Amino acid sequence: MKESFSDTPTTRIQLDNYGFAGMDASQLGAIKSAADYYQIPVTATQIYGMTGLAFLFVIDENLVQPNAGPPEPEIFRLARNIGLEIEGFHQYAEGVTFSKLQSEAWEKARMAINSNKPVFAKNLGQDNQTSVIIAYDSIGYYIDSWHTGYEHSQEVIPWNLLGLVHCPCMNCANERKIAEPRDSTSGLISLHWADTAPSLDEMTAFKEALQFAIRLNDDGSYKWSGKMYFVGSRAFEEWINGFERNNVYKFDFALIIEVVNEARYQAILFLADIKDKLNGKLKQSVDEAIMTYTEISSRCNTLKSRFPYEQPRELFNDTETEDIIAILREISMLERKALTYLKEMYVALS
Incomplete structure (x- = not known):
């Protein structure tokens, strides 16, 4: 995919008071970010415990993915117990199905932000990491992540690069220039949005x-x-x-x-x-x-x-x-x- 972001965007729509809560398990960082946005009084420690991730270690067959698992859908289901209803996409896809899911996720993300709901996605910025989506315009997503603060990290990621790991920061852009070309027709579409829900007793x-x-x-x-x-x-x-x-x-x-x-x-x-x-x-x-x-x-x-x-x-x-x-x-x-x-x-x- 080309690195140019030269298209003229429309007005940027931003979610205020929403940012990435840095945690090494970035999928839990996204849950904490959503909880903070809704002012739900839950700590990082409670999120680790009540999702079970405090007691788990999952590694992929290639021994390379820091946040390979456990399965996000089950983690997000358990997040409901602490007061967050999380919905969205989490599916590996190829070809036409991949493009279709990118488009559907783009539509849902905009609807959620327009409704003042926090949105986050995996494999949008960094590989195997979850970034929070703080804004969008006609071109795509703006994220807050581990690379926020690096040069160009504030730039837009085109919506049709969801699932293709396309952090806009200068370091990642330079790495892509020398890396092997990535398959742009398949990948993990993992994008979610959150709302409040009644919590369970502890x-x-x-x-x-x-x-x-x-x-x-x-x-x-x-x-x-x-x-x-x-x-x-x-x-x-x-x-x-x-x-x-x-x-x-x-x-x-x-x-x-x-x-x-x-x-x-x-x-x-x-x-x-x-x-x-x-x-x-x-x-x-x-x-x-x-x-x-x-x-x-x-x-x-x-x-x-x-x-x-x-x-x-x-x-x-x-x-x-x-x-x-x-x-x-x-x-x-x-x-x-x-x-x-x-x-x-x-x-x-x-």
């Missing part, structure tokens, strides 16, 4: 989040749109296999470990907060889970500190690989242990 919402996290962890993997995704301890094992095959790059690892580290840290905070509202055996299981997630978080933080974002696109040396594999094996075992406590909590709440 314990019911917590139980539903646990049910979701336990199910995905027990399954260990799932297939979506022709790709395999791995969950929980199985995901860490697949990561270890990737290191043993010497096909994990530092750049990808640094991005992904940031997301895992944030999730496990938020798991500790969420469980510590909810523990004060519990009693008996349930409280004991929460204490055990907090201790286990603290151990996991410590190891994740060690890896994040050693390989902070942004790392070069190169492989690890032998010593680095051995060290990482040893830590990932420990994390994988601890994840299995943590899952037993999640199940105890779920049974106690049933």
Whole structure:
């Protein structure tokens, strides 16, 4: 696709008091952005816990996607429990269907913004990241994202580039000039808008989040749109296999470990907060889970500190690989242990 944005736009329609709430799990950042817009008093920690993402780790078969999962439709369904009704598109498509969905999403996005509803989309700006759409004109979308503040980041993204990862910032534009051409006839169309909804009581919402996290962890993997995704301890094992095959790059690892580290840290905070509202055996299981997630978080933080974002696109040396594999094996075992406590909590709440 050409980089020119020379068409003359019509009046820009903007949603006031709406911006990206920076979180490593950017799909949750979008939920927080929508909650802030509606002045719903929910913290990032509560969003992590009540969507189950605090207790999940999902990695794609190629070991490269920092926000591959868990499935957004289920996360957004659980967001209703904290007071947000999220609707939209989340579908991989090709050819005519892809173009049709781009057009339908464009229509729905404008309708939502015109109705003062917040809108966000994945794979609009950065790959595997969710950006909030703060405005539109006749050409396309204006976003707020991790790249806001970079030169040209405030420019418009044509509406027919939804799903094609087209951040307008200068750094991304320069990368596209030297990258392999991207297929412009297929991709993920993932665009949503949010409205307010009655929230559930806290314990019911917590139980539903646990049910979701336990199910995905027990399954260990799932297939979506022709790709395999791995969950929980199985995901860490697949990561270890990737290191043993010497096909994990530092750049990808640094991005992904940031997301895992944030999730496990938020798991500790969420469980510590909810523990004060519990009693008996349930409280004991929460204490055990907090201790286990603290151990996991410590190891994740060690890896994040050693390989902070942004790392070069190169492989690890032998010593680095051995060290990482040893830590990932420990994390994988601890994840299995943590899952037993999640199940105890779920049974106690049933």
